[in-house]
Amino acid sequence: MRQIAIIGSGPAGYYTAEAAQKQWGDEVRVDIFDSLPVPYGLIRFGVAPDHQSIKGVSRRYEATSLSNNVRFVGNVMVGRDVTIAELQELYDAVVLATGAPHDKKTGIPGEDLRGVHGSAAFVGWYNGHPQFAELDPDVSGQNAVVIGNGNVALDVVRILAKTRAEFHGSDIVNHALDQLDHSQVRKITVLGRRGPHQIAMTPKELGELGHLERANPHVDPADLPPVEEDAALDPGQRKSVALLRGFTEIPAADREGKSIDVEFDFYAAPKALLGADGKVSGVEIERTRLEGGKAVGTGEIYTVPAELVVVCIGYQTSPIPDVPFDEKNGRFANEEGRIRPGLYCVGWARRGPTGTIGTNRPDGFAVIEKIAEDVGDGAAKPGGEGFDRIASERTLAVVTFDDWHKIDEAEVARARDGAPREKFVAVQDMIDAARS
Ligand SMILES: Cc1cc2nc3c(=O)[nH]c(=O)nc-3n(C[C@H](O)[C@H](O)[C@H](O)COP(=O)(O)OP(=O)(O)OC[C@H]3O[C@@H](n4cnc5c(N)ncnc54)[C@H](O)[C@@H]3O)c2cc1C
Numbered sequence: 001m002r003q004i005a006i007i008g009s010g011p012a013g014y015y016t017a018e019a020a021q022k023q024w025g026d027e028v029r030v031d032i033f034d035s036l037p038v039p040y041g042l043i044r045f046g047v048a049p050d051h052q053s054i055k056g057v058s059r060r061y062e063a064t065s066l067s068n069n070v071r072f073v074g075n076v077m078v079g080r081d082v083t084i085a086e087l088q089e090l091y092d093a094v095v096l097a098t099g100a101p102h103d104k105k106t107g108i109p110g111e112d113l114r115g116v117h118g119s120a121a122f123v124g125w126y127n128g129h130p131q132f133a134e135l136d137p138d139v140s141g142q143n144a145v146v147i148g149n150g151n152v153a154l155d156v157v158r159i160l161a162k163t164r165a166e167f168h169g170s171d172i173v174n175h176a177l178d179q180l181d182h183s184q185v186r187k188i189t190v191l192g193r194r195g196p197h198q199i200a201m202t203p204k205e206l207g208e209l210g211h212l213e214r215a216n217p218h219v220d221p222a223d224l225p226p227v228e229e230d231a232a233l234d235p236g237q238r239k240s241v242a243l244l245r246g247f248t249e250i251p252a253a254d255r256e257g258k259s260i261d262v263e264f265d266f267y268a269a270p271k272a273l274l275g276a277d278g279k280v281s282g283v284e285i286e287r288t289r290l291e292g293g294k295a296v297g298t299g300e301i302y303t304v305p306a307e308l309v310v311v312c313i314g315y316q317t318s319p320i321p322d323v324p325f326d327e328k329n330g331r332f333a334n335e336e337g338r339i340r341p342g343l344y345c346v347g348w349a350r351r352g353p354t355g356t357i358g359t360n361r362p363d364g365f366a367v368i369e370k371i372a373e374d375v376g377d378g379a380a381k382p383g384g385e386g387f388d389r390i391a392s393e394r395t396l397a398v399v400t401f402d403d404w405h406k407i408d409e410a411e412v413a414r415a416r417d418g419a420p421r422e423k424f425v426a427v428q429d430m431i432d433a434a435r436s
Contacts, residue, residue, distance in 0.1 A: 002028045002375055003383030005087050007078045008097030009034040010041020011357045012347020014061035015364030016095050017070050023368050030070045031384050035077035036130070037399035037430040038407060039065070041099055043357070045129045048155045049172035050162070052420060057357055065401045071384060074399030075431065079320040081396055082387070088342050090386040092375040095367060096323065096332055096339070100315035100348040104330065106147065110273025114138070115280035119152050119312040126159055128173035133425035139183035141307020145283050147270055148312030149192035150200040156310045157188050158208060161215040161260045168418045173425060187261045189304050193269045193288055193295040196224055196244050203239040209262060210247065216258035217247040223266040224248070265304070269295055273309060282306050315353040337367040341374045403434035410436070
């Protein structure tokens with residue numbers, strides 16, 4: 001029998017559990033820990049609330065959780081409630097699937113001004129992450145700037161641009177919906193250091209922007225490379241660039257009545273966040289040009305006003321005591337998922353914050369092969385029973401998968417009309433729902 005502890009119940013954690021079941025059937029026991037009382041990581045707290053079909057992938061993880069040899073061990077923060085060394089004593093293999101929950105810093109002056117938020121915080125706010133529920137972003141100004149040219153930037157733009165009616169069927173939390181209702185934002189500038197060919201925006205997300213009630217997307221035709229150059233792009237990227245080209249040709253009549261301008265500002269590197277009285281008021285930008293695929297400054301400086309800035313330039317993993325960390329790449333130091341025999345990492349904690357949900361699946365399967373090489377038939381370790389003794393000695397309020405079902409039911413029951421759920425945003429409310 002092999003005993004495996006997986007730390008993190010996002011996609012990478014669940015795909016690893018699934019791979020362990022495929023590899024060993026009944027000859028493995030898996031505990032999936034999460035610091036929160038609710039499972040699924042960024043499926044719940046990252047994926048946009050108006051993209052419910054994508055969130056549906058959690059049904060597959062639920063099937064894994066409901067099998068006899070996999071347990072969910074929620075509300076346990078590894079590194080605080082139990083150490084890695086303790087878990088390694090108890091389990092043959094410990095797999096870190098802790099994701100990359102921290103915003104990368106831009107490193108430019110003014111980042112700490114009020115009104116400047118990283119995307120982890122801003123996305124966490126509208127998705128009801130307990131850590132960010134109180135963020136209270138100020139949407140009383142007319143100008144927002146979103147820094148970054150990936151899908152997260154597009155999610156943020158869409159959330160800022162949608163009307164209340166357009167959130168029908170989503171599980172955006174009530175506190176965000178109410179605040180966005182009073183939003184005065186009329187212009188959203190999206191800054192990218194490079195050009196249209198270098199965006200990391202997929203056609204579905206970009207296409208949506210052209211069909212919103214209020215959003216009026218603008219691209220400067222002068223920023224677009226000659227159309228013949230699109231042929232060298234891969235098909236998905238070509239589609240995205242075609243959508244940007246389409247935004248330059250929207251007839252004036254179709255733009256009429258749309259009250260929120262979304263300005264794609266390419267070749268634009270933010271140099272400083274400007275402020276008055278500790279609050280952001282604008283972004284100083286340097287025009288760039290491409291040299292060998294890299295953005296280099298041209299010396300031309302200009303400023304755009306901004307009362308709200310959301311920085312969407314990527315994430316990094318949180319270090320855990322006694323686990324070697326790769327500072328440069330913001331993830332655990334590892335070789336193909338192996339940190340050292342007995343300790344492994346998968347998903348964003350292994351590769352950094354790139355790829356889609358499905359990209360995490362091969363990671364899970366690859367790491368199980370490494371574990372199979374290292375642990376053989378297992379060393380008769382105590383596994384979950386050993387952890388349960390620690391939990392009871394430390395009076396940890398562990399949340400089980402049955403408890404999660406109770407939280408889930410309570411969230412579904414309190415949903416506003418048309419919404420799939422209204423999330424609890426305080427950990428204590430989640431625990432109370434589990435115990436009721
Ligand atoms: C804003 C946003 C939108 C996205 N939208 C899409 C999309 O539409 N489609 C798509 O395919 N992909 C999307 N992605 C990417 C996708 O969410 C990731 O690929 C995926 O979630 C990464 O999985 P993971 O398991 O590595 O990390 P995560 O999903 O982050 O899971 C990590 C888990 O570890 C837990 N954890 C962390 N530290 C500890 C600890 N010390 N102890 C215990 N538990 C811990 C966390 O609570 C969390 O549950 C999006 C990402 C973001 C940020």
